Amino acid sequence: MIEVEVFPHRYLKAKTTEKFLNEIYSLDTVERVIIHGQPLPKTVYFGPARGTPVNHSERKVINVHGVPVELTVMAGRFWITLKDDSEIEKIEEICKSLFPFCYDLKVGKFTRTRPTVTDYIKYGERAVNMMDRSLIGLIDPRSKFDSAVKIIPKKKEEETSSKEE
Numbered sequence: 187m188i189e190v191e192v193f194p195h196r197y198l199k200a201k202t203t204e205k206f207l208n209e210i211y212s213l214d215t216v217e218r219v220i221i222h223g224q225p226l227p228k229t230v231y232f233g234p235a236r237g238t239p240v241n242h243s244e245r246k247v248i249n250v251h252g253v254p255v256e257l258t259v260m261a262g263r264f265w266i267t268l269k270d271d272s273e274i275e276k277i278e279e280i281c282k283s284l285f286p287f288c289y290d291l292k293v294g295k296f297t298r299t300r301p302t303v304t305d306y307i308k309y310g311e312r313a314v315n316m317m318d319r320s321l322i323g324l325i326d327p328r329s330k331f332d333s334a335v336k337i338i339p340k341k342k343e344e345e346t347s348s349k350e351e
Contacts, residue, residue, distance in 0.1 A: 190266045190274060190292070191265055192264040193264075194287065197261065198261040216268060220296075221264055228245070253338045
């Protein structure tokens with residue numbers, strides 16, 4: 187497995203994030219994408235306005251390969267996990283076409299490969315031993331799974347399963 191970090195020098199708008207994710211997920215070797223950025227909360231967390239709604243224009247639901255994904259962060263960094271390094275040049279081309287500003291592209295290791303203490307606390311040892319290895323280290327102990335992780339299936343897997351039925 188190869189991991190690539192795409193770090194645009196600006197936060198992306200929802201429309202650009204949607205285009206980027208759709209193009210990235212169209213590549214054959216992409217296994218998962220993790221988005222980092224500034225949070226876009228639904229309500230104010232603290233202070234005198236605590237509990238009032240935040241009407242941020244970029245907190246939208248985008249469509250990534252037919253799956254609705256609610257943006258809870260302003261996309262500022264992407265960690266892309268690939269099966270091999272054959273499509274790194276294609277990622278570079280996607281970045282050049284979508285980002286008219288500067289960006290950094292790094293190859294390295296950015297995610298955990300072994301279960302964390304948080305994984306054991308949240309799910310227990312038995313569940314951690316049985317869980318999908320691609321979900322290791324992606325858990326926030328204060329969040330619900332549905333709001334923290336969104337699974338986007340690959341089209342080839344969908345076509346294969348529909349042909350078998």
